[in-house]
Amino acid sequence: MENVQNASQARRDRVPPGQTLTQNWPVLHYGSVPYYNDMSKWDLKVFGLVEEPYTFTYKEFISLPRRQFTNDIHCVTTWSKLDNEWEGVAVSEIMSRVKLKPEATHVMLHAEHGWTTNLPLEDFLRETSFLGIKHNGTLLTPEHGAPVRMVVPHLYFWKSAKWLRGIEFMSKDKPGFWERNGYHMYGDPFKEQRYDFD
DSSP, X not given: OHHHHHHHHHHHHTSOTTOEEOSSOOOOOSSOOOOOSOGGGOEEEEEESBSSOEEXXXXXXXXXXXXXXXXXXXXXXXXXXXEEEEEEEEHHHHHTTOOXXXXXXXXXXXXXXXXXXXXXHHXXXXXXXXXXXXXXTEEOOGGGTTTOEEEOTTSOGGGSOXXXXXXXXXXXXXXXXXXXXXBOSSOOGGGTOOBOOO
C-alpha cells in the first residue's frame, strides 16, 4: 500500500500548480492547420547568428538519426499529459551541421503561417529538447504539428512550436507571436508563468 501511495505522490509531484491531468491530447491552435501533399516543398531553415545558414530538405531531415524520448507536457490552458513517448531528432543533430556565432543567446522558432515563439539558447540546447516526428508510436497528425514540431517539455507547450519551419539564432531575446499577445516570455509551468501582466 505504501508503494502505491508513494507512486501516486510521485505522479502528483510532476503536475504543476493549476494543472489537471488528462489521458487525451487536446488539439489547440489558432488559425488553419497546414496539410502537406508534396513533401519536396517542405524544408527547415537554420539561420541568424550562424557562420553559414543551413536548409534541411524533408528527405535529409527524415533520414537524420532519431532517438526515443519520454516526457510530460503541460499546456497553458491547464491540462497536463504524463508519460508521452516520442521519436524525434535531438537538437544536437541539428547543431552538428551549423556553427553558432558567439553572440547568439536566444532562439526564435518559426512555424507555418508566421507563428513564432522565443527561447533562451540554453533551453533550446537542453538534452530534453528535440524535434518530434512521432508521438506514442505513430507519426504526428497535422493537427498536432506534422511533419515536425519542436518539443521543449520543461516549458508550457506553446513553446513546442507546431509545424516547425525555421530556427533563428539571435543576440537578444524578443517576443514571438504568442508572447506579443500576452503570453509569458519564458513560460515555466511550475512557476505558473502563463501570462505577462507587465
